[in-house]
Amino acid sequence: MTPEVADRVAAGLLRGLGEAPVVHCEIDWSGPVELPLPDETAVQAACGIAHVHGRAAGRPQRLGIDYASALAGVLAAQAALAGTLGRSRGAAITSARTSVAQAALLGVGQYLAVATTDDDWVESWEPGGRPPFRTRDEVRFELETLHPEGWQRFWRRLGADAADVAAGWWPFQQRFATAAAHLPEGLHALARRYPYAEIARAAREAGTSVLPVRAQPSQPVGVPACSLRELPGPGSSRRWQRGEPLDGITVVESARRIQGPMVGHVLRMLGAEVVRVEPPGGDPMRGIPPMSGGCSARFRALNDGKRVEEIYLKSAAGRRALLELVAEADVFVHNWAPGRAERCGLDADDLAASRPGLVYAWSSGWAPLDWPEPPLGTDFLVQAHSGIAAAVQPPGEPSAPSLMTLTDVLGGLVCAAGVLAALVRRERTGRGSRVDSSLYSAAGVLPRRARPPAPLVATADGHLALPEGSALDPARLRRATTEHWVRRLAAEGVRATPVCADLRELAADPRVKAALQRSTHVSPLPPWEFA
Template sequence: MVFDFLAPGLDPIATHLLGWADGRPDGASELTVQAASGLMAVHGRASGGARPLGVDYVSTLAASLALQGSCAAAVGQLRGGGHRRVDVSLAGAASLAIGQYLADATVSEGAERLLPGCTSPHDRPPFTSADGVVFEMETLDAEPWRRFWSGLGIPGELAGKGWSAFLLRYAKAVSPMPAELMEALSRLPYALIAEYCAEAGLSICPLRSLSERLQDDDLPLLLEQGPWHFTPGSSGLATTGLGGRGDLPLSGLKVIESCRRIQGPLAGHLMALLGAEVIRIELPGGDPLRGMPPLVDGCSVRFDALNRHKEVCELDIKSARGRTELLELASQADVFLHNWAPGKAAELNLDHTDLARVNPALIYAYAGGWGDDCRLHAMPGTDFMVQAHSGVARQIARRSASAGGSLFTVLDVLGGVVAAQGISVALLKRCLYGEAGRVDSSLLGAATLLCSAELQALRDGKALAQPLVAGVYPTAAGLLAIECRDSEEVKRLRYALDYPLDTEPVLRDEQIVRCLASHDMWAWQDHLRESGLAASAVREDLSAVHEDERITPCLRTEAYTQAKSPWSFT
């Protein structure tokens, strides 16, 4: 796919959205890229085996990256650069999405071999009550967790084992819970569990459907305006800045980032990959996540995967001196990005209006969890809680036959891309019209973007067109993903399998499985691709992802395998 990005006074920017990273057009689709990149493997760690997410995740991610790259190239042109083409691939987007898991699986010492199905698909979050309600729980502190399970009569040692797994689910995409914890919940009705949660200070949220999400007051505006909210700031600013240094469009711009976990740090990482100088604010002594094994040169590879291109400035922003130093940094910056808890910026006197006083040209960016809906702010705005509330978890569960949602950080990654995309749009607006301001994004906005087509179809009472064949099938050795979008492709599949496939989906899938039993996944991948079909072997071991020539250009191997920048500019 190719589209031209047009902005006043600029040369058109041709943006190429490719399938595979090597540019080859054959066999690239949502399903086959999920299979080849290792994304199915990560999702399948806790779901009983490698399987698709069941949502158009890679496509949404790649489209967002394509628009962000176009905006950045436009900013570069306005600052004297010559970028007129941007290339982004589905494979590059998928590699970016699993960057921290790829790092963990490929580090030279201490790599974790977490293969699909390595933990029980049942003894994991989300949880199920006696009356059949599937729900998520969340806390960022061990004490509410301990109080909750103590109230249910669970010994502290068992609760502690559960906490260790629960705490690290975002980092490992698994959360093996002691069976006793799951059984205790399965004996209680949801309403009683919710009471115990309230008493312990634990948050709880049932997995809602997209139909339920459709009734929310905030949804129409999110569907209409997209996953950001822009607040105008100072105007009448100079519309051009110093020309960039180097060959990347945002070279010469400075970003101050004060973020934890994944969403915010990924947004800062993307700005760095576009050429910006990113200064990361950390607590005195450094971010504790730097010490999470496995390590390279004393730093967590998961942490390094998102932060290796940044400078670090240690500040205690709760102190008057730390806030003064932060304001001084912001006075010389182009962007300030944070993902603090709701209300924290105002409490610290570091909100948009406070920073705008020292730098009217600053773009102030907030990457939050729930967006503007204050009613939700009582719950932690984490990936898994937002998956549950937004309908994403139910959608993934329904389509990928999993317990509910994904322990892969679906929304943290997309939310980071959305936040960086909003910053790039705001920078372009400042360059074009001399107007700074604030841009807010959220995980809930990212979730709405991910399911926007389904939500709009539900609202309009229409059904979305689905591929006629789309599945992951066993072969003589390994799994094969096949996707046929129309009847012509199904005809080619019949010819390639040399079998008169049934029109009824269940019978047809059974026939495909019987046919594929004659050869392994690699032989079938080559054969079906020669027939012009989208087919790919499912890569289950992340340590071998780099061996695929369609994915290799997205990766760089040093102390661990890194996802390269998803963009190429010329």
């Protein structure tokens, strides 16, 4: 079977971006990973997605969407555009390849870095107790705040026990890093005492965000994954010299957390020089444990290889320094809050005046939605509102966002595809572009399945992924080990895939070695091959 979902995602994204590439990217299931991976379920099982997604439940779980295939489709679109760009600049590129397995490894890259760091940090998490919360009138809702003060104000307005509030903040704040959030039952019980209207009022007063979790796996309709608007020009880039397709392209990035840095990470892997703008003293995320070679492992997973310039953007001198950087660049990327660029005089038209032909990319939370008072544009709120939360959970279970950062990773990949399309367009027209994408627009790239996938099944010592449509009795499989059943089922012509239960074991598996690289932690190699 071919990765049909990945092919459809790639074709749809390229149509939406409006640039027909002359280089085609082939997609297969395994790529350099030497494992028999016949379908999406096998990839999620073998490459760590089921393990990370299942942490909050305490057992591996398959995402109810074809997430790895969708990521592979975006990677294929990127490769086609990057190959076309390189070819138009003088590179002898005729084809490209990627795989669903490589996409899956990229999707769990931050968790892989944390699990394999040389730090003596011991990663731990507890299942259960996770958001969303449920109100007295049976509304399930997600809460978001990025600061402890907002967390305290919200729960204090509801009359929460101070010990519960204090105990809940760390697992809540760390759920992006651990994919689990074991919150005190007292907070859940308190939420159940109030109607949703009272919860929403408390959130407004506390300066936090709450949104109901949609119960149906609806999909954003009529929202382009990424839009391009022409900017003043003309502009051009230097000719390709050697190496990867984006050799000679310079990107300036001012971004935090996951979504924005992922854009620069992809472009750097494709050969661009990426200059990362950080505040004086460096990005605070650098110091968040566990550490890898003196820097946060999670931070390094997305930011290794970038050159750093420390600039205080709230000052006039800092803004001038940024303009000077951009004047020598091809691309500027940010994921600032709505309105910040305009207030600082650093919007697309402002920067295009310093660098005609500039590709200016904003990777936001909710565009093009127009909220009277926009909630924070973060992964789990977007999953709740976009219908992903209803699509990812097993049949019969209530809607809940995956605590694996699905839209953060996908949003960064979609924005990078938009940047590549804009660079291809600039080679053709000489004009720059503004690129707009968001977590919400990226959510529309994820296809919703017509029927739920088969669940992973337990063995005596682990779990197995079986081919879809398999009629094996799950109770039978509990009687023997995973290794026994893999051999036994193979003899019967059934391909079963053991479920990864430890990312360290995945990183040490010689069959996966060709897709990974090791420094003071393990990380995925660039997920494309160009020829």
